[in-house]
Amino acid sequence: MDIDWSALGEVAGVSIGATVAVVVVFALGVRVLSGPGPDGEPFRAGDGAGDEAAGPxxxxxxxxxxxxxxxxxxxxxACLAAVAYGLYLIIPQFH
Structure with a gap:
């Protein structure tokens, strides 16, 4: 049995790089959504106590x-596209 170590290292490197990229892009999306409000605090909805007349x-x-x-x-x-492309590569029925 012969292992192509360079190919194994290449696959491992690309996998780690893609994983880090997806995590960073997802974290960026979460960070953008939790941006500061007008008073510098993160956006938040009311606590719900007694706010029935104020709308949903x-x-x-x-x-x-x-x-x-x-x-x-x-x-x-972009994260969804990366995950879908990974599933496309893994599942042979999609080819």
Missing amino acids: QGAGAVRAAPLPLFVAGLCFL
């Missing part, structure tokens, strides 16, 4: 701006 999100709700939502959506879409 409560009185303390702050809506995120469209650009951070768009950027976070792109980050999550």
Whole structure:
């Protein structure tokens, strides 16, 4: 039995690199979504206590701006595409 060590190292390196890239992009998406609000604090919806008349999100709700939502959506879409491509490569019925 002969092992091609250079190919094994290449596969391991690409796997680790791709994993780190997906984790970093996902973390960036989460960070963009949890950006600071108008007072410098993270966005948060009301605690729900006594906020029934204020609408479905409560009185303390702050809506995120469209650009951070768009950027976070792109980050999550990139992660989804990477996972889907990995599944495509692994599952032979998709070829």
